[in-house]
Amino acid sequence: MNKSQKIFAMLKEKRLIALLTPKTADECLIAYETLQPLGIVLEIAFRSEAAMDGIKAVLNKYPDALILAGTVMMADQAEAAIHTGVAGIVSADYIADVVDVCVKYDILSIPGGISDAGKQLVQKAKLYGCDLTALKEKYPYQWIYKLFPAISDGHSNMGLAKAWKGPFKGLNIVYTGGVTLDNLAEVVKSDPEGIFCGSALTKSIDEPEKMRMEAKKWLEMIHGDKKI
Amino acid sequence: MNKSQKIFAMLKEKRLIALLTPKTADECLIAYETLQPLGIVLEIAFRSEAAMDGIKAVLNKYPDALILAGTVMMADQAEAAIHTGVAGIVSADYIADVVDVCVKYDILSIPGGISDAGKQLVQKAKLYGCDLTALKEKYPYQWIYKLFPAISDGHSNMGLAKAWKGPFKGLNIVYTGGVTLDNLAEVVKSDPEGIFCGSALTKSIDEPEKMRMEAKKWLEMIHGDKKI
Amino acid sequence: MNKSQKIFAMLKEKRLIALLTPKTADECLIAYETLQPLGIVLEIAFRSEAAMDGIKAVLNKYPDALILAGTVMMADQAEAAIHTGVAGIVSADYIADVVDVCVKYDILSIPGGISDAGKQLVQKAKLYGCDLTALKEKYPYQWIYKLFPAISDGHSNMGLAKAWKGPFKGLNIVYTGGVTLDNLAEVVKSDPEGIFCGSALTKSIDEPEKMRMEAKKWLEMIHGDKKI
Numbered sequence: 209m210n211k212s213q214k215i216f217a218m219l220k221e222k223r224l225i226a227l228l229t230p231k232t233a234d235e236c237l238i239a240y241e242t243l244q245p246l247g248i249v250l251e252i253a254f255r256s257e258a259a260m261d262g263i264k265a266v267l268n269k270y271p272d273a274l275i276l277a278g279t280v281m282m283a284d285q286a287e288a289a290i291h292t293g294v295a296g297i298v299s300a301d302y303i304a305d306v307v308d309v310c311v312k313y314d315i316l317s318i319p320g321g322i323s324d325a326g327k328q329l330v331q332k333a334k335l336y337g338c339d340l341t342a343l344k345e346k347y348p349y350q351w352i353y354k355l356f357p358a359i360s361d362g363h364s365n366m367g368l369a370k371a372w373k374g375p376f377k378g379l380n381i382v383y384t385g386g387v388t389l390d391n392l393a394e395v396v397k398s399d400p401e402g403i404f405c406g407s408a409l410t411k412s413i414d415e416p417e418k419m420r421m422e423a424k425k426w427l428e429m430i431h432g433d434k435k436i
Numbered sequence: 437m438n439k440s441q442k443i444f445a446m447l448k449e450k451r452l453i454a455l456l457t458p459k460t461a462d463e464c465l466i467a468y469e470t471l472q473p474l475g476i477v478l479e480i481a482f483r484s485e486a487a488m489d490g491i492k493a494v495l496n497k498y499p500d501a502l503i504l505a506g507t508v509m510m511a512d513q514a515e516a517a518i519h520t521g522v523a524g525i526v527s528a529d530y531i532a533d534v535v536d537v538c539v540k541y542d543i544l545s546i547p548g549g550i551s552d553a554g555k556q557l558v559q560k561a562k563l564y565g566c567d568l569t570a571l572k573e574k575y576p577y578q579w580i581y582k583l584f585p586a587i588s589d590g591h592s593n594m595g596l597a598k599a600w601k602g603p604f605k606g607l608n609i610v611y612t613g614g615v616t617l618d619n620l621a622e623v624v625k626s627d628p629e630g631i632f633c634g635s636a637l638t639k640s641i642d643e644p645e646k647m648r649m650e651a652k653k654w655l656e657m658i659h660g661d662k663k664i
Numbered sequence: 665m666n667k668s669q670k671i672f673a674m675l676k677e678k679r680l681i682a683l684l685t686p687k688t689a690d691e692c693l694i695a696y697e698t699l700q701p702l703g704i705v706l707e708i709a710f711r712s713e714a715a716m717d718g719i720k721a722v723l724n725k726y727p728d729a730l731i732l733a734g735t736v737m738m739a740d741q742a743e744a745a746i747h748t749g750v751a752g753i754v755s756a757d758y759i760a761d762v763v764d765v766c767v768k769y770d771i772l773s774i775p776g777g778i779s780d781a782g783k784q785l786v787q788k789a790k791l792y793g794c795d796l797t798a799l800k801e802k803y804p805y806q807w808i809y810k811l812f813p814a815i816s817d818g819h820s821n822m823g824l825a826k827a828w829k830g831p832f833k834g835l836n837i838v839y840t841g842g843v844t845l846d847n848l849a850e851v852v853k854s855d856p857e858g859i860f861c862g863s864a865l866t867k868s869i870d871e872p873e874k875m876r877m878e879a880k881k882w883l884e885m886i887h888g889d890k891k892i
Contacts, residue, residue, distance in 0.1 A: 245522045255831055259547075279831045281786050281796055300831035301782025305790075322553040322824070323779040326529025330509050340509055361823025361854070367589025368550070371613045375528035376481055385827045398589070552778040554757025558737050562761075568737055595817025596778070599841045603711055603735045603756035626817070 211295035212316035215249060215274040216349035221359065221405050222247035225382065226409035226423065227278060228262075229253040235413050236262025239259070241272060242416045243409070246423055250406065251276040251298055254285055256320045260292070274434055276318075280391045283309050290315050296349075298382075300356060302328050311335040311350075318382055319435030322365055325372045328353060346376065351378065354405075357385030358395065392429045404430065439523035440544035442535050443477060444454040444577035447631050451658055452473035452532040453610065454637035454651065455506060456490075464490025468501060470644045471637070474651055479526055479633065482513055488520070495521045502545075507654075518543050526610075532558050539563040539578075546610055550593055550622050553600045553607065554580060559664030568578060572606065577604065582633075585613030588621065594626045615663040617650070622658045631656065667751035668772035670703060671730040672805035675859050678703035679886055681864035682719075682879065683734060685709040691869050692718025696729060699865070702879055706714055707754055707861065716748070723749045732774075739765050742845070746771050752805075753874045756812060758784050767791040767806075774838055776810030778821055781828045781835065783873040784809060789851075790864065800834065807834065810861075813841030814851065822854045848885045860886065 209217070214314040220223070226248050228239045235258070250266075252259050254277060262336045266273050272347035278298040282304040284410065286297050296316030299306050302324035310317030311332055328358050332350045344351045355369050369381045384405040387395055395404060409426060413420040452530045456467045456477050461487070468478050478494075479648050482505060485517070494501050505517035506526040511533040514525050518537065519535070524544030527534050530552035538545030539560055547556045561571040572579045583597050597609045612633040615623055623632060637654060640647040665673070675681070682704050685693045691714070696706050706722075714822050722729050722733050722879060733745035734754040739761040746765065752772030755762050758780035766773030767788055773785045788806045789799040811825050825837045840861040843851055849859060857878045865882060868875040 228708075253831075256832070281782060281831075282789065285795075299782070300828075301780065301786070302782060303786050319780075321779050323549050324529070326509060326527070326549075327531060330529070330531050333510065336516075339513075357824065357827035360819075360827040361629065363820070363823050366589070366612075367591050368585075371585035371588045372528075374613070375481075375509075377483070385830070386823075419620075438758065551777050552757070554737060554755070555759060555776075558757070558759050558761075567741075592817075595815075595819050595842075596813065599813035599816045600756075601839070602739075603709075605711070633848070 210314065211274060211293075212314065214347045214426070215276070215295035216316060216352075218247060218249055218274060219382075220380075222249075222251060222427065223401075223403045224409075224423075225251050225384075225403065225405035227251045227253060227407040228385070228410040228413065229233065229256045229404055229407065230262045231414055232258050232412065233261035233265040237269065239410055239413060239419070240266045240270070240275065243274070243423055246420070246427060246429070248277060248409070248423055249274065251278040253278040254281075254289070255279045258367050263289065263294060264294050264305040265393050276316075280306055282306070285299040292311050298354060304331060305329050308335065314347075315353070316349045318352055320382075320384060322354035322355065322357075322368055325353040327377060328381075329376060330407050332393055339374070351376075353384065354382040358383035359386030359391060361386075365397075366395065367414065369399060388436060389429065392426060396430050413417045437506065438542065439521075440542065440577045441504060443504070443523035444544060444580075446477055446502060447610075448608075450477075450629060450652075451629075452637075452653065453479050453504065453612075453631065453633035455481060455482045455612070455633055455635040455636040456641065457635065458486040458487050458490045459484065460603045461489035461493040464494050465497065466644055467638055467641060467647070468498070468503065470648050471651055472501070474648070474655060476637070476651055477504060477505040477656070479508040483507045483585045488516065489519050491517065491522060491530070493520075503543075508534055510534070514520045514538060517541070526582060532559060532562055535559050536563065542575075544577045546580055548584035548597065548610075548612060550585075550596055553581040553604060557604060557607075568604070575599045579581065579604075580608040580610065580612040582612050583585045586611035587614030587619060589614075590624075592622075594623065597627060597630070617653060620654060624658050666770065667730060667749075667762055667804050668770065670753035671732070672772060672808075674705055674730060675800070675838075676836075678705075679813060679857075680865075680882055681705045681707050681840075681859065681861035683707045683709060683840070683861055683863040684866040684869065684879065685712045685863065686714040687717045688714050689717035689863075691722040694721050695866055695869060695875070696722045697712065698729065698876050699879055700729070702876070702883060704865070704879055704883070705730065705732060708733040709735040710745070711735045716744065716776060716814055717769065719745065719748050719750060734770075738762070738880060738881045742766060749802075754810060760787060764786050764791065769772075770803075771819065772775055772805045772808070774808055774810050776812035778811065780814075781809040785835075787834060796832070798842065804886050807832075808836040808838065810838040814839035817842075817845060819856075825858070827857060845881060845885065847853030849884060852886050
């Protein structure tokens with residue numbers, strides 16, 4: 209399995225991504241060392257200058273680490289992140305150039321938004337030279353889209369994801385934006401197979417033990433009585 | 437009149453599309469023979485493998501049949517459907533490649549989504565070599581967009597369609613996703629010239645007479661006391 | 665400062681755009697002469713045939729006038745409006761061709777919609793040959809997007825704008841569609857740095873003094889006790 213396949217398996221199992229906009233490279237290491245043992249995927253947002261250094265710090269220390277580069281908006285950022293060894297690329301919109309780069313390296317690509325779920329699947333299929341059915345079967349880690357924002361100002365967009373699963377059966381949805389411990393139960397109920405992403409998970413980055421305890425609460429909320 | 441002009445006239449008159457994801461080619465024939473006499477347009481969704489066979493079955497038996505191919509996401513699907521003789525192409529997102537093919541053959545193209553109403557009109561105008569005013573006048577069947585999802589998880593997106601009609605006056609909207617007999621009255625009230633599409637219309641495909649009676653209820657709800 | 669920088673400064677100060685779909689060229693002159701002294705930016709919508717004549721009438725009489733061309737959907741419309749001397753281009757969707765033309769002339773470009781905030785920033789950055797951070801710093805008047813519709817059928821989309829400000833910090837938002845004096849207080853509260861646009865501001869175009877008084881009410885609602 210390549211890194212994208214491995215991180216996708218992790219996303220399907222624990223269904224939780226912790227989003228970190230690092231102030232320092234060290235924060236990335238702390239977040240990774242705290243959350244990875246729980247099976248939680250770390251996404252490091254490129255909206256911070258410390259992001260690239262943080263990604264390198266994690267991958268230098270743990271070459272097999274499975275981490276996501278987030279808020280990747282330009283093709284050269286995607287190239288740089290992939291060459292550093294990230295397992296996947298997340299964006300805050302659907303940027304065709306970024307998807308191009310990801311498919312070129314066969315790397316998990318998670319574009320985001322509220323309206324381009326189909327477009328990005330079609331682009332991926334075209335780039336792999338197959339149809340949508342084959343994309344889903346051969347490259348299941350590309351059968352994914354980020355609903356962003358999932359919740360904004362109290363208003364939920366989650367119904368959109370339900371609708372997309374009509375034409376794009378089994379589409380994996382990452383719910384990002386506005387997801388907190390307070391509304392997680394409701395969000396999980398709306399998509400019992402969803403993958404959830406929150407920056408709230410890393411807000412206690414200065415107190416790793418507290419962060420770890422909070423992360424466990426998220427996992428309990430998602431998986432309930434099931435063995436996690 | 438070509439097939440696209442004819443089906444557009446039908447859509448403007450009865451304003452109802454029955455969406456079928458066929459399990460067998462035969463189901464397409466049953467749905468067509470039951471709903472066509474009522475003036476209801478049949479859309480056959482490509483998300484099923486029986487779709488292409490079903491479209492062929494209808495068109496072999498009724499060469500003048502006016503049917504829509506739905507969930508068409510790739511250019512080659514659009515080409516194939518058009519060569520089979522469909523009167524129009526519906527998509528579950530706005531896919532520029534699919535619109536390219538449709539305009540090449542001057543076939544009704546109904547891209548869908550919640551955000552690309554203007555983009556697809558501009559692309560169509562460019563391809564026809566005209567401006568938006570001329571597009572609306574010369575190719576009225578292309579002055580159309582599918583609001584998808586119209587309703588999702590109880591939340592209505594229909595206000596978007598109202599807003600689009602500011603810059604794109606008289607835009608024909610197909611309301612798809614979440615439209616059922618229970619909310620049809622409300623949906624119709626929101627757009628008294630709207631075109632409505634529901635898969636609920638074909639859920640009784642195994643009992644054609646029941647399907648026919650239900651379809652009549654939809655028509656009554658849309659047209660009220662007016663002669664239908 | 666070029667015209668785009670000047671109109672952007674005006675937008676940042678009074679934060680109000682009056683949208684006019686002119687019936688005659690004269691109406692543009694009346695609206696400009698009434699609203700410009702209040703610091704309100706006039707947007708003349710291309711959805712009317714009198715628009716181009718009206719823009720020319722204003723710019724012939726006031727060569728330094730700072731006005732926006734609105735509902736610009738095609739590249740050649742953008743070219744024509746820019747050659748006439750407008751200070752910026754507003755669209756009712758994100759049309760990549762229109763953004764191309766605007767950046768070519770380094771003219772303020774305000775694409776609109778509910779889902780392409782990031783795409784258009786990325787396109788602008790690519791065309792200027794820089795990254796998003798540099799775009800924001802060097803071309804702050806391009807760090808902008810129009811939320812359209814802001815409000816539709818009583819439903820607010822303003823939470824989307826809040827969410828975008830996560831990945832696109834400090835993004836300037838123009839709130840268009842459904843904004844009236846009745847809901848302005850609520851809209852302003854949702855984004856205390858927002859720019860607001862309403863066609864309601866020009867509905868009394870036949871009674872300029874009434875239009876002026878109404879416009880002052882909008883300004884008071886936006887700026888409250890602050891000196892305006």
